[in-house]
Amino acid sequence: MYVDGTVGGGGHAEEICKRLQGPGRLLCLDADEEALSSARMRLAPHVERTVFVRTNFRLLRSVVTGAGWTRIHGVLLDLGVSSHQLDAPERGFTFRNDERLDMRMDRRQEVSAWEIVNTLDEQPLAKLLWEYGEERMSRRIARRIVEQRPVETTGALRNVVASVVKGPHLTKSLARIFQALRIAVNGELESLAAALKDATDLLVPGGRIVVISYHSLEDRIVKEFFRSESTVHVRRDIPLLPGQEPIPRLRVLTRKPVIPSPEETVHNPRARSAKMRAAERRDVGSQRT
């Protein structure tokens, strides 16, 4: 029983399906309807092994139990947006096109990047750009956005940022601003934290969580979660009976994140920032579930 929480175009899922045996099944999740349709097509040869659910992976626990499963053997989260989402017109994820500010992975959701850019007060907007984009010029950019409202399109937002950040730093600032808005629109960091917890609760002993992240905020959440769940937290003021020592729930399999080789980055430049971390659920008996 495996879960691909970010099935996207189905590339990873296809490789997982090829390796499933006997009663093996893969639950394929994505918040994006277009991603699910293309994954369904790609995985058609594995129709008997796959179940597709359009959902945010933050609901992992209820989706798994809704599928009638109680425990799972592995979870993959390949975070962020797909190349398809970046390249598709009208999704508003990239400053390289000029289209309506959108950035919703799930288009049923009401709040898009347009609402954030055009309705948030200056201070919370600056905070969001700083916290989710780590953009040093966040205050000045937020002030300029508020002055220039309405900012209707990705191109208009690019021009606002360009009026504050000059020269060679512009592209990096644009990437940070667009990242910050995307994280906020989709609640990406909260979803990741929730899914890591649910995945750890649901995994059988020996089951694995694998996460591929693309920026430092995500990677930090994964690293700290794995560290916390693989460390014993002992209260020094409470004596422990022999055999009652707490056992951490996870064993980290990647001391350092796995990153793409230079050759891989040449073939697939969008993989250049990828970091993969993996952990395995330990057998903690009845002490903690």
Ligand SMILES: C[S@@+](CC[C@H](N)C(=O)[O-])C[C@H]1O[C@@H](n2cnc3c(N)ncnc32)[C@H](O)[C@@H]1O
């Ligand atoms: C990098 S792509 C995954 C590509 C996929 N591994 C493949 O092999 O084609 C990320 C996908 O995850 C989806 N996604 C991102 N965050 C999500 C979330 N919180 N819940 C559900 N889907 C999410 C996006 O819609 C996108 O399709």
